[in-house]
Amino acid sequence: MINTPIQPKIDPANPFVGRHSRNQTLESFVRWVLRCGTLVIVSVTAAIVLHIAVKGAPVALSREWPFVNVAFLTELPSTLHVIQDNQGHIIETDVNGADAIKMELGANLREEKTISYSGGGILGPIVGTAMLVIVSVGVALFLGVASAIYLSEYASHGTFIEMVRLAILNLAGVPSVVFGLFGLGAFVLTAPVFTNSPLDRAIFTLPLGFTTLSFQGWDTCVLSGGFTLAFVILPVIITASEQCLQAVPLEFRETSMALGATRWQTIWRAVLPFATPGILTSSILGIARAAGETAPIMFTAALAFKDKLPWQKDQISLPADASLFAHWEQNIQRFLAIFTESVQALPYHIYTLAARIPQNEYSERAQYGSVFVFLILVASLAATSIWMRRSLRAKYKW
């Protein structure tokens, strides 16, 4: 028994020849299962992207210089009028051009169709999404990095901090529509504003003498939507920032403190600079998330249709002898007013086109055009994040 060879028959010409063992069969089986799983994901992703590119690229791009459909990117959405004459010619126009064409055709008019939101371009949604992203990432970065620094650098380990971490992780699992309702209740209806004439719906007013602090909410506007989105992406930013801070070697902190730095000086000079690449990368992924969310902005910021950009607003012209200060004040107010306007947003616009109006070839065209532009925007954000991580990592490697 002791000297029984494992392989009884040895070919003298090639001692290593042999049958595949069961383990080797299992090995190749497992490899193929894993390979197929990956392949499914890749092919689904490719199918989605190709589908959108094939259907959307002709809308958003053009064959001639400048190779993009300028009108689609620079006009506001409008109602599309499609006029057909008796010879079968189809003319697409907007509401202003429709009457003239109908007059010209006279009795030759066969039919006129109007398709909501599908004419013009998507500048309104692009601008709205950009503003929502700016506000939300600004708020989320400040709050998120601040709390990540506190959790990672200041807080002592203990049950309380573990509970806080757990709560933050749970926040990431909250459905986004719940955030939308939270934003509606917290920012749209109850957030504090300074006003001289509080609304009746304010739940609480605090007279300050020169003005009143009224908890009457910010209304449906960029600010409400941005803050709501900030809370959607906060868990991502906190968790990622904390990981980036933890990745900075402990020795940097010790060395810095040993050289007489305070804790904040240490964080500012010896920790944050080296954690920044990662924090920025994660925040850009946060941008992509914030840009893509629909539910949180449905109740807080977005409109299905708006024929003005946030800064296109009637202005009361100042009297000719108004002081420089009055002009300044008006400019500041005009700037702030941009953020208290409701806007259109790309994901909500796509939802409107795809689900809230009757479907036809024209609405589908606008829909795929929007989706294509949206995809390009998000992809370029992701590309920026990868590029930034690479270039910053190269600068601050240890």
Add this chain to the structure above:
Amino acid sequence: MSDSPASNHDAHFIQVAKFNYAYGDHQVLFDVDLDLHREDITALIGPSGCGKSTLLRSINRINDLVEIARVLSGSIKIDGVNLYSSEVDVISLRRNVGMVFQKYNPFPRSIFENAVYGLRVAGIKDKSELEEAAERSLRIAALWDEVKDRLHSNATGLSGGQQQRLCIARAVALKPRILLMDEPCAALDPIATARIEDLIAQLRGQFTFVIVTHNMEQAKRIADKTAFFYKGKVIECADTMDIFGNPKNKLTESYITGRLT
């Protein structure tokens, strides 16, 4: 501390008395008594986990960063001032007590920025003052001639030995009186180690050195005094010649002859 009157108490410059120290419930130093002399080079030797690094890190209170670390009883005094009394400002303590760590760890910034880090956090903004300090400390660390043409290139591009000398420059830029070194050559090759030892020998008299080392030859070569630690206690502390030539304690003898398990 710098204006302390007790400058003639050379024998009691750093005075560790009945020092007990613990991480949580785990006590690591037991009744440590040590008298370190001004301008001496003192080596702390002993097997891993004997508490010599903990004592070193207690002298500039960098161990305060370890959340569970605490002093049970006893004191460490520099020039008669108890470091753990409430009136001691830990920031100014650390400016007076420089530290060099085991693993060379310059910040991934320029050589210049590394050299002046301590001055920058001390609030010095004047450019010429910073440049003077950088040159002075890099000269002290015998690094100036090697890096003077590339002060603004990244410190991580230097060799290991150069990086460790940069860490020494960084520590001496604040003109500390004491330099603590936690196995400064553990991560270096023999040539770089020799350069660091030469440097320490050259700086003898300018600073009071406390050096933790696992390398007994190194202790023999550079230290005036040597303290042997074992299981959190000081077993023997005497002139280096006596420790290695004529150890009084059996444990010391078996450690320095490599027979202590």
